[in-house]
Every structure is written in structure tokens, then in C-alpha cells.
Amino acid sequence: MTVTGDRTDAELIHLRPPGELTAQREEWLVDGLTAALPALRMRELFALRRDMFRSAGLVTVAVDPTTGAAVGALASRTDRLPDGAELLHVTTQFVAEGLRHTAVLRSSWGAHFDALGRTAEDLPRLIALKTYNPVVLCGMRAFTRIPGTSLYPDCSGAPQDAARMARAESVAALLSPGHPFDPGTGVISGIGVPADLYPERPLCRDATVNAYFARAARPGDRVLCVFDAGSRAASLALLRAFHASAATARGAVR
Numbered sequence: 001m002t003v004t005g006d007r008t009d010a011e012l013i014h015l016r017p018p019g020e021l022t023a024q025r026e027e028w029l030v031d032g033l034t035a036a037l038p039a040l041r042m043r044e045l046f047a048l049r050r051d052m053f054r055s056a057g058l059v060t061v062a063v064d065p066t067t068g069a070a071v072g073a074l075a076s077r078t079d080r081l082p083d084g085a086e087l088l089h090v091t092t093q094f095v096a097e098g099l100r101h102t103a104v105l106r107s108s109w110g111a112h113f114d115a116l117g118r119t120a121e122d123l124p125r126l127i128a129l130k131t132y133n134p135v136v137l138c139g140m141r142a143f144t145r146i147p148g149t150s151l152y153p154d155c156s157g158a159p160q161d162a163a164r165m166a167r168a169e170s171v172a173a174l175l176s177p178g179h180p181f182d183p184g185t186g187v188i189s190g191i192g193v194p195a196d197l198y199p200e201r202p203l204c205r206d207a208t209v210n211a212y213f214a215r216a217a218r219p220g221d222r223v224l225c226v227f228d229a230g231s232r233a234a235s236l237a238l239l240r241a242f243h244a245s246a247a248t249a250r251g252a253v254r
Helices: 023-036 042-048 104-116 134-145 162-175 207-216 232-241
Strands: 002-004 011-015 058-063 070-080 086-095 126-131 150-152 222-228
Touching (some): 023 042, 023 070, 023 086, 070 104, 086 162, 134 207, 162 222
Antiparallel strands (some): 126 222
């Protein structure tokens, strides 16, 4: 399947591991992302971590239509917590340095949601990922403007919500078994490899969030982020925010 993102003319293709993620396609993906993110130690990352693609249920790849190179990737799989709650686990998300602040990321998410075959009616209410980059948390936090949604962890300096901490412990145990987890900060210790993937600590535009990451996470740590849509209506609003056509599919609220 191929769709075209607005403003950037990047093509979006979907790969469903393991069958569609052949060895040749995996090398094409790795080579493209390594070239697209020269400031990060991507070659070292991919020498250690191919599971981010191989364990995914769906990989949406942004492709430069001129060169045919991969310039972005969004991968996820569906997991289930012990209490039965369904969770969309974002195993990785990359966008080329030159395509940040363009439509590629939003288009990738919209196409990804559509390719999952989910609507607001059956989209997992929980979306989780692990990151060392405060920009990622701020991006997720933007969607808490939707009424009824929430994001863990709270980086404002206020105490974490007890129920969200308990759920985060369950999520961390599922996604990163055996790794120490601090529910008070959201930090999973020592899970990021290589530890020096980021030559410098990344920064967002929110000084409070930057300070939180600097205080709580060391290189090699990752902050667990858990977005809770909370309701079907909020899931619909989320799909609409990403211009997903699934927002008007069966059962949509109008």
C-alpha cells in the first residue's frame, strides 16, 4: 500500500513483519535511516537492535520519492496487559533530520492508524513508548488537550498519579521485563543501547521537561510514556487529529 503525505511528497509504505520484512528490505530500511539521521549513532544501534522492526506488527516507512531511500519509520505492535487492557506499543519512531516539523510525522501516524485496520471503536486506549528524547514526550503531551486523555509521566514536578504509576509498572514489566523501573519518574534503567546513541542530550522547547529528563534519566535509560485516550470519543478525536480516514469508518461518532 502506498499513500502520499501532504506538503512533503514523501511516499508512505507499509511492511508487515515477518513476511514483508525480507532481509533485503530490512537492509534498505537500516541504510536509509542511518543516512537520514547522521547525528545519531544509528549504525551502532542497528548492530544491536533489529527487534524494533522484527517484533512489530506493522512498520510504516516514509520514502523519498526521488531517491527511493527510507527517510522515516514508525513501527508498532499490539500487546495486552495482565488485566486484559489492550496496548499499542510503539517500538520505534524515526524521522529524517531534514523532515522534522513537516507533515511527514503526522501523515505517517494517520496512515499507520488506517493500516492497523482500527477505528475509534476498537483502537487500543493505551499507547506506550520508551524514549530518551523530551521532544517525543512533548509531542504526545500535545494530545492531552483532548478532553478525558492523560499522559504518564507528569513532568511538571507534581507527584505522579498513583493509579497511573501502578499501571505504568504493569506496562514496564510487559515491555521491558527484568529491567529496573522507577514509577515515580517513569525511568527504565539501562535499557537503551548503545548508551551513547545520542552524542548530546536532546532538548525540546519546554525547559521544565528538559530539566525533568536531565534529572531523571542518564544515557542508556529510557522514559516510559503512556498515553491514555480514556474513551471512544477521545480515540475518535485522536484519529481526526492525525487525519486518519479511520475516523469516519464504521461506528464513528459524528
